[in-house]
Amino acid sequence: MDGLTEVLPGQETTYEFVATEAGTFGYHCHFQTYLHADMGMYGAIVVEPRNSKEKLWTNEHAMILDEWDSRQNPTAPVHKSEPNYFLVNGKSFPLIPDIAIPDGQTDLMRIANFGEEVHSLHMHGNSFLILDKDGFSLSEPVQQDTLLIGPGERVDVLVKGRDGDFPFHDHIVKDVTNNDLYPGGIHVMIKGGPALSAAGTPVQNIGEHAHSHGAGAEAAKAPTEKYADDSPAHNHIYDHLPEGSPIKVVNIVNFGFDQKELHVKAGTKVAWVNRDVVGHSVTAGLPGGDPKARAFDSSNEAKGTPTMIAQGEAWTYTFTKKGTFEYYCLPHTNMVAKIVVE
Numbered sequence: 530m531d532g533l534t535e536v537l538p539g540q541e542t543t544y545e546f547v548a549t550e551a552g553t554f555g556y557h558c559h560f561q562t563y564l565h566a567d568m569g570m571y572g573a574i575v576v577e578p579r580n581s582k583e584k585l586w587t588n589e590h591a592m593i594l595d596e597w598d599s600r601q602n603p604t605a606p607v608h609k610s611e612p613n614y615f616l617v618n619g620k621s622f623p624l625i626p627d628i629a630i631p632d633g634q635t636d637l638m639r640i641a642n643f644g645e646e647v648h649s650l651h652m653h654g655n656s657f658l659i660l661d662k663d664g665f666s667l668s669e670p671v672q673q674d675t676l677l678i679g680p681g682e683r684v685d686v687l688v689k690g691r692d693g694d695f696p697f698h699d700h701i702v703k704d705v706t707n708n709d710l711y712p713g714g715i716h717v718m719i720k721g722g723p724a725l726s727a728a729g730t731p732v733q734n735i736g737e738h739a740h741s742h743g744a745g746a747e748a749a750k751a752p753t754e755k756y757a758d759d760s761p762a763h764n765h766i767y768d769h770l771p772e773g774s775p776i777k778v779v780n781i782v783n784f785g786f787d788q789k790e791l792h793v794k795a796g797t798k799v800a801w802v803n804r805d806v807v808g809h810s811v812t813a814g815l816p817g818g819d820p821k822a823r824a825f826d827s828s829n830e831a832k833g834t835p836t837m838i839a840q841g842e843a844w845t846y847t848f849t850k851k852g853t854f855e856y857y858c859l860p861h862t863n864m865v866a867k868i869v870v871e
Contacts, residue, residue, distance in 0.1 A: 535560050551578040552664035553639045553683040564608040569595075569619070571643045573683070576664075586637040586687060590628050592617050594678070594715060595644040599708070612646070615704040615714035622705070622716035623862050624817045628697075630690035632722030640676065641683040648704060648715060651675045654695035655719070657686040675700065693724040710835065710860040761840050762804040776800055776845075779866070781809050781838070781858075786866035795870050798847045801827070801838065808837025810859040811844055828859050835859055 536542050557571035573593060578584055596612030617625045630636045638657070642648060656674040659667060662684050670687070678684055699705050699715035707713030724732040756763040767778050777797060780787040782804040793799065801811045813824040820831035827844040828835035837860070838844050848854070848870045858864035 548576040594642045627718045649700045661685040802843045803838040816862040
């Protein structure tokens with residue numbers, strides 16, 4: 530039986546089938562499918578091998594891909610979706626949990642695309658074996674490091690853990706953004722064992738991987754040099770404050786806030802000056818929060834397309850209430866700091 534019978538609100542029905550083949554399968558609503566599937570009325574059915582000895586893996590990890598248009602009106606008479614968020618299990622980076630595959634352990638990843646777009650998943654630092662596609666075993670496993678997966682397709686892959694942490698993310702680059710801001714979207718970190726050098730010895734004091742964007746990154750230290758008047762990083766106001774000025778200045782430099790925790794008195798004005806060549810924001814809260822609920826946000830994302838603080842420019846905010854205010858950079862979520870108002 531296929532789901533072509535309407536199930537109206539308050540009604541229920543039962544579908545019965547025989548799970549004859551092991552694999553990853555999917556289902557979705559067949560009533561107003563474009564709207565209902567886009568709203569999340571879908572799911573995966575996993576049929577395990579009858580004989581447990583056929584399982585070549587230790588743990589299983591599900592990745593269900595989809596897209597989301599945060600601007601759509603579900604009550605509109607005509608449904609039209611223009612996705613600006615790209616999801617794994619209903620979340621976008623950095624809210625997607627890491628996947629832990631210890632060094633030397635072999636795990637199975639069940640990947641299903643229940644969205645309406647094609648995705649190209651690339652695994653950094655490793656490869657995988659494709660075992661099954663759309664619920665059918667391949668005659669021979671195929672080794673790849675990039676998987677092109679279309680709407681409705683399901684693919685099961687074996688991954689052997691190694692040392693280090695590496696991203697598994699979409700190489701269709703708009704799909705690793707959140708509302709056009711990078712990084713975000715379909716980006717999962719595969720966490721392996723401790724990183725090793727080419728000689729097999731533990732690596733000490735390694736920096737973050739270029740794609741990791743981990744929230745634990747240490748902010749850059751305050752620069753000791755002054756910014757010359759002709760430097761693009763110079764600010765004509767906050768680089769010339771008189772000694773003892775009540776205004777507190779936080780420099781944004783080398784992709785970090787130079788004061789990870791700043792204590793101020795209520796009524797203090799804080800100025801953030803961007804010294805980097807790329808734009809940054811000063812956004813209250815944690816990544817993924819409702820833009821309209823933020824205590825402050827230099828980007829004004831709640832009012833539309835966010836804007837960044839350019840190099841040499843500054844943004845200020847006066848703290849009138851006591852409390853602890855965490856903040857981060859909207860496009861670079863590893864940049865975090867806090868203001869403590871006493």
